Amino acid sequence: MLDRDQLETFATVVEQQSFDRAASVLSITRGAVSQRIKALEESLSTVLVKRERPVAATHAGEVLLRHVKALRILEGSALQELAPTAKPHAPVSLAIAVNADSLATWFPEVLKELLMGQLVALEVITDDQDHTSALLARGDVIGCISTSAKPADGFLAECLGAMEYR
Structure with a gap:
């Protein structure tokens, strides 16, 4: 099972394009960010980020980033369904x-x-x-919305129709 703190740290590093900015956003040290990324990469036996400026995800990192974003969506949806009126959620x-x-x-x-x-x-x-x-x-x-009929890995492609230009 993947560690949620490591996943969120990884996603924040990629989104912020920097270990330093990710540390600031997460309110942890740059060393802690680096350790979480290293532990996640070791657990998956693959490199997830290109350590250059700006930081970018590798192909494996892009796959994992889609996973993290899907987790965030599922969690937000579940929280809304569990307590839609009790307290407002983000x-x-x-x-x-x-x-x-x-x-x-x-x-x-x-x-x-x-x-x-x-x-x-x-x-x-x-x-x-x-x-x-x-x-x-x-x-x-x-x-x-794309002209490609071939879906990206993990996605579906559905024809929406055609637009006529005048």
Whole structure:
């Protein structure tokens, strides 16, 4: 079983792109951050981060980062279901990638439905539809609008239709 503190430390290092900034965010020493990352890498027998500036995830690290983000989403969802009115919880943080044309036309209705029904902190990343699947594969987003019919590992691809340009 993976250690949750190590996983969160790893994700924070990648998100902050720095061991020092991760230490500051987590309110622990840089040495503690380094030890957690090293222990996690040893337990998985693989290198998870490229120790350069800025720090970046390796391919194995990208796989693990998707796992950590999925854990965060599941935990937030469970907390909302267990005590939806007893005490407010932080919104579930999600990031999705959408092309500009979709964002300018039909996608705002989808966003409205999502945001009205859930306690979600949504980050919408705008990128070309030919490049959004790379963001998904890296673990930067949990969903995307893409021209690729082939899903990223661990994801499904569903045809949404076609847009006619005038």
